[in-house]
Amino acid sequence: MHKGRILKLSDNENELRTDHMDGEFKAKPKVGKRFVIMGEPLTAGASVRMISTSPVVSIAKINNGWELETENSKYRVTTTP
Numbered sequence: 001m002h003k004g005r006i007l008k009l010s011d012n013e014n015e016l017r018t019d020h021m022d023g024e025f026k027a028k029p030k031v032g033k034r035f036v037i038m039g040e041p042l043t044a045g046a047s048v049r050m051i052s053t054s055p056v057v058s059i060a061k062i063n064n065g066w067e068l069e070t071e072n073s074k075y076r077v078t079t080t081p
Contacts, residue, residue, distance in 0.1 A: 006035075006076070032056065
């Protein structure tokens with residue numbers, strides 16, 4: 001598992017309750033696949049919060065992660081130690 005943060009860069013509407021989340025992800029971003037990250041829940045009694053993007057259409061490498069363009073939004077994913 002990799003530790004990181006996802007930050008939504010685009011301001012289109014979707015179902016995210018916040019524009020960022022710290023968490024863990026199993027797989028690095030890959031074009032054609034959804035990027036999935038899991039973190040602490042926002043709702044009492046829930047066991048996990050999960051963000052699953054729409055399929056990734058392009059990836060730009062940045063110093064400590066990636067900028068992703070998906071079918072619906074843009075995100076920055078940074079890794080943390």
